[in-house]
Amino acid sequence: MxxxxxxxxxxxxxxxxSLSAQIERELQLLHIVESEWTIDYEWTESHAFIRLEAMLSEQEAPTIRNQMMPSLAGVLADHIITDKESxxxxxxxxxxxxxxxIEDLEAIEGYCKQSLHTETGLEDLPVLNSSFGMKRRKQVLVEQLMLALEESSRLSLDGFxxxxxQDYTDELREVAEYAIDEYLMDRQYQEFISLLxxxxxxQEAKIPVVHLxxxxxxxxVILNDRLELIDANEFDATFKLEVLEKDINFEDMIVSTLITVSPANIYIHTRxxxxxxxxxxxxxFEDRTTVCSYCRTCDIYLGEAKKQDQLSP
Structure with missing residues (x-):
């Protein structure tokens, strides 16, 4: 022995x-504690460490090690993702x-979390060709942790x-770059909205009512208070567009028309x-707008709806 x-x-x-307790639970699930493993943790002046030890025969040591390595690596991988990744x-x-x-950091980190706290990561987003979701990140970490534990029975988490x-950090860097792009685009959008x-x-109102x-x-279709098309000679009053490559062009056209018309009230009829x-x-347009889910005008242009008449400010 x-x-x-x-x-x-x-x-x-x-x-x-908590990490020691998680490791012990994993070993219990594998019934490895029956091999008289002890799990302890201690502190030194510079750091804390966890020690797992057991008296094993030369014959059983490889088997026990092979049993416990994936579970131990899994616990450490979960710890890195949950407690260290941010x-x-x-x-x-x-x-x-x-x-x-701090304001910038917290906002960008919010975009990062939207991508990282999913199973598939960013693979469905056109800007990135990545499958670095939670399962993939854990798999990468487990593989690297097992390699490290095979090389040495002493693992420094900081050093690891x-x-x-490097691959894991590169993937996080890619997520950070995407999040920064989204943050900057959103900030520019909000600045543009504030300007409008x-x-x-x-701007003074030019007409009393617009029905969108x-x-x-x-x-x-944009109509006036008499449900007539608004002066199609001055601006494009009807919009029958196919799906555009960039929604911003589509939005600009409608918003520009409404700003040009400058109505006192906008009734938006939509499903x-x-x-x-x-x-x-x-x-x-804030308090100038009213969204209508069903009314007589909706009935004419959008057809019947199951909902009762309802106006929401």
């Missing part, structure tokens, strides 16, 4: 107890992308994160009030 030990070093004191991302944003304002995870809101605010009829998809362009119009 000989002492067989694995030491996980450089564990944050904040997590050392810190790695913030470090990337601060050191490589030079963001230091710093030197053994101000322009609408200072959303027939579905990207097909809109899809959550459509992006409709939400944009409501944001720009």
């Amino acid at each position: 000989e002492l067989f030990a694995i030491v996980i070093m450089k564990v944050d004191e904040l997590y050392v107890r 810190g790695i991302l913030r470090n990337l944003l601060m050191k490589e992308f030079k963001y230091d304002a 994160l710093l030197f053994r995870l 809101q101000y322009f609408v605010y200072i 009829i959303h027939k579905g998809g990207h097909e809109f 899809d009030p959550e459509m992006t362009v409709i939400k944009t119009i409501r944001q720009i």
Whole structure:
């Protein structure tokens, strides 16, 4: 019989107890505790560490090791994703992308989380060809952790994160780049919306009412208070568009027309009030807008609906 030990070093004191408990639960599920494994954790002046040890015969040591390595690696991978990943991302944003304002960091991290906290990651997004979802990230970490544990029975988590995870860090960097692009686009969009809101605010109303009829998809009709097409000679009053490559062009055309007309009130007749362009119009014109899901005008242009008459400001 000989002492067989694995030491996980450089564990944050904040997590050392919970991590030890998770490792013990995993070993219990494998019935490895029956082999008289002990799990302990200690602190030194610089860091905490977890020690797993057992007295094993030369014959049983390889079998026990092969049994426990995937589970141990899985626990450590979950710990990295849950407790360390956000810190790695913030470090990337601060050191490589030079963001230091808390407001910017928190906003960008929010976009990162939308991508990272999914099963498939960003593979469905056109800007990235990535399948770095949660399952994939854990798989990468488990593989690298098992390699590290096969090389040595002493694993420094700090060193592992710093030197053994280049592919993992590269993927997080890709996510950060995507998140920054989304953040900058959203900020520019909000600035543009604020400018339009101000322009609408200072502009006097030219006509009392506009009825914006959303027939579905990207097909809109703009009518006056008498339900007549608004001066089609001055601007394109009817919109019968195919799906455009960039929605922003489509939105600009409708918003530009409404701003040119400058109505005191806009009644939006639609079966899809959550459509992006409709939400944009409501944001720009604010209390001038009323969304109608069913009324007599809706009945004429959109057909019958199951809902009763309902106006939402």
